[in-house]
Amino acid sequence: MRYQISGKQIDVGEALQLHVRTKIDEIMEKYAARPTSAVVLFSRIAHEFTCEITVHLSSGLIAQSRGRDSEVYIAFGQSVDRMEKQLRRSRRRLKDHYATRPLPVELLAGSSYILAPIEDDDEHESEDNHPTIVADMPTQIPSLSVGEAVMQMELADAHVLMFQNEKHGGLNVVYRREDGNIGWIDPRNSGL
Structure with a gap:
């Protein structure tokens, strides 16, 4: 190692x-x-x-x-x-x-942005009402199953994890809820 x-x-x-x-x-x-x-x-x-x-x-x-x-x-x-x-x-x-994944996790390229806090004055907002971007960093989005995403979030000691769902290729989010449970957001299953 x-x-x-x-x-x-x-x-x-x-x-x-x-x-x-x-x-x-x-x-x-x-x-x-x-x-x-x-x-x-x-x-x-x-x-x-x-x-x-x-x-x-x-x-x-x-x-x-x-x-x-x-x-x-x-x-x-x-x-x-x-x-x-x-x-x-x-x-x-x-x-x-x-045992179930002989190949490494596939990673998608993405961008992570840090936004300036919204304040009452107009200095930090552009004319089209978008917040000011303070930093732009490259990031990687893993392609995982929901169970693997929960495990990755726990291993990384993170509160939220965005991932590409291996079943359908859509972007999903798992997050730690205030009650201690894990939440899962899948826009594809919204029924709308």
């Missing part, structure tokens, strides 16, 4: 890098088949360290976690514990996913 271990406002020494590789290797051996790469980013803001871990699985699914603490090793420990918990909960589904 390839590792990219880096830091913002922090020097990531050899001891920390070795610790990161050892712990992630242990978890991946135990829970996830065929990981391809891991990106670990340490950052420091004032007296708080943040550790963000992103593991790319060969199937195209991505697992993400984050930890924060005043000590860098504890922040990493929190992040790796969250990743282990996510993978443990999804272990059976991950194994089923590999």
